[in-house]
Amino acid sequence: MIAKAGDIYCVYNELFKKYTACQVTKVDDSGKKPQAIILSLDWFGDKLPELEDLAAVTPLYIDYMYWNRALHMKKVDISVPPNYVYIGNLTPINNDDTDIYGSWSKGHEVYNQFIWEKIPKDKRDTFKKANESDEFVDFEGKRRRIRTHNENDNWHDFDDALKLRVFPCLSSLTVTRWHKNLFEYLNSNPFIREFIIENHGKSKLDFSRTSIHRLTVDMTGLDELILNEDLNMLSLTGQVKESCKIRARDAGKYMILNCEGMVPKLEGLEDLNALHMTAVTELDIDDIAGEYPKLKELRLWGKPGKIINFGKLTKFSELEVLTTMDIFGFTASEVPRPEDLKKLYRLWMDSLPEEAAKEVKKLYKKRKGEGLDLRITKPRKEEWLAQNLDNPFRSWDGDENIPQGIAKKASTMYRKTRSAMVKLIADPDTDLIKETETLVREYTVGFNKMDKRKNFIYTAERDEIFQALDEILNLIPDELSVNKDELINVFDEVKEF
Structure with missing residues (x-):
């Protein structure tokens, strides 16, 4: 489907277990590609609404966490993903523009606002x-801003x-060691949304009473990890024990x-979503499946990577999103056919075998016309x-954002510097x-010159x-x-970019 001004769509949020709604307020065709401006609506429900149910609905204002109360609007691709359900067309609620770009989501904004409003108002007011505030507080003998958003025990x-x-x-x-009363603090703080823990020395960690959304855990030595219901991303570092038990809501669904x-x-993650x-x-x-x-x-x-049994992607009959970057080792004949991935609504592949890219x-040309978000870029030859x-x-x-020929110059600069260092x-x-200092200066000056043009x-x-230099x-x-x-x-002093 192609979005038109006034269109109202609903999408199901599985974590929320509700439908949420948005309206296309206008179509911006001033750029290379037309963009739809969508506005989240202040509505959610257990079932799809009729158009008349939304006639008097107001726009969603969000103020969760660091947001100041504002409409939730963004520019997205004009093609509507197939997981969105068309409800009908009403006069747009407003005609405002926005400089925020994004993608069609699954109603996460409505869910985040809902979770925010469940926190007691006095705590929300203290947060805001x-x-x-420009006030300072004392923390471990140091004068710190009360409005501190991020903390790391390596810094303080x-x-x-x-x-x-x-x-x-x-x-x-972020903590790089175990701290006294760590879980008492996490369990009592509804605002800690991201937590990273390293070198904890524990065999079991229980986050079930926290409000964390993104968790990064050093898995070294862990036999059991218990997660909270609102967690939406778990990142693993360290050495993962085979058959480590993960206790997650609905087996990671x-x-x-x-x-x-x-x-x-x-x-414990047999129903993993992503x-x-x-x-x-x-x-x-086959290992993933x-x-x-x-x-x-x-x-x-x-890194780049080689994929074995690429054609076995057809095993994932529920797959909605597939993206790859610098992935090789498969042929055109292994590309899954559209009828085998019927629920796919986003397919992005960047830097892949040339013949496979053509296939x-x-x-998927027809599916693109039906709303598939298809982006196939940087087809590569074997050489x-x-x-x-x-x-x-x-x-x-x-x-497309880097001038032609710069990639080759950057590669030459890297190889020249590396060879000289060896x-x-x-x-x-x-x-x-x-x-070595001279090499670093020459390396950095080389990129200064490239960027000046x-x-x-x-x-x-x-x-x-920087990462290439660090290597x-x-x-x-x-x-x-x-x-x-x-x-x-020296690199930091010399660089002009």
Whole structure:
């Protein structure tokens, strides 16, 4: 379906177990691609409404967490996903524009507002007051802003977690060791939405009474992990024990599992909703299907990665979202046919075998006209992959936001710097500290020059430039006593992007 001004759609939110509604208020066709502006409506229900049920509905105002009370509007693709149900057309509630871009969601905004309003009003008021305050408080002998949102015990160490209560609007916490009263603090704070824990030394962790939405856990030594009902993303780090027990709401039916490299073998996530895998080098689709057969969403990021049994994706008959990046090893004949993935409403594949890319476009062309969100970019020839296996800037090749030829220059700069570093390490009798500093300066100046011709280095590109340099610096053995932090300081001083 193609969105038109006035159209009203409903979508089912499984976590909420309710339908939510939105209206297309206008269509913006001023850019390269037309965009629909959608406005969330202040309505939810157990069943789909009739059009007359929504005639007097007002727009949804959101003020949860750090939002100031405002309409929830965003620009999205003009093609409506097939999981949205058309209700009818009414005169648009307003004609406002917005500079917020996003995608068709599943009513998460309505659900988040609903959860927010369940928190006692006095606690919400304290949160909002602190967030707007310039007041300072004392924390472990240091003067800190009361409106602190993020805390990390690497930045400011503390012993007793209850001392964090001086920050009423804290929502993200990272701890790199176990702290006194940690669970008492987490269980009593409805605003901690993101929690990261490392080196805890426990065999069992119980988060069932917390309000965490995104949890990152060091799995080393864990036999059992108990999760809270509102959790929507679990990220695993460390060494995962095979058959570690995970206790999650409805066996993970509403949750995203985020992991690196290998498919974790866990007990208790048989109905897992979504699997996101990064740093994939080699992966068998059969292994995923064996552990998580009911996936509705699968996202794979390669390093680059090789996929075995790509055609077995047809086992996921409920699959709605499939995205891949830098994933290879499959042929055109292994591309699943549209009739085998009937519920698919988003298919994004970036950097994939050239022949497979052509086949995907051909097979799913009709479905795109029916509302499938289809994006197939950066088809690669076999020789390209052979040349770019060790190139940290391979994703720049074909990126529409990066000037043509820059990807090649960046790759050359990386390989030249890496090669020079290997030679210096092999002959440590030279003035190693001075020579490595010179290499870092030349590397950084090279990217300064590239960016001066046409600005293209933003947050993502800056991170990739730094990570590539960090990889080079990690080649230096510890016994050579080179201060790598000082070399990173040189990078920070010289960079102009």
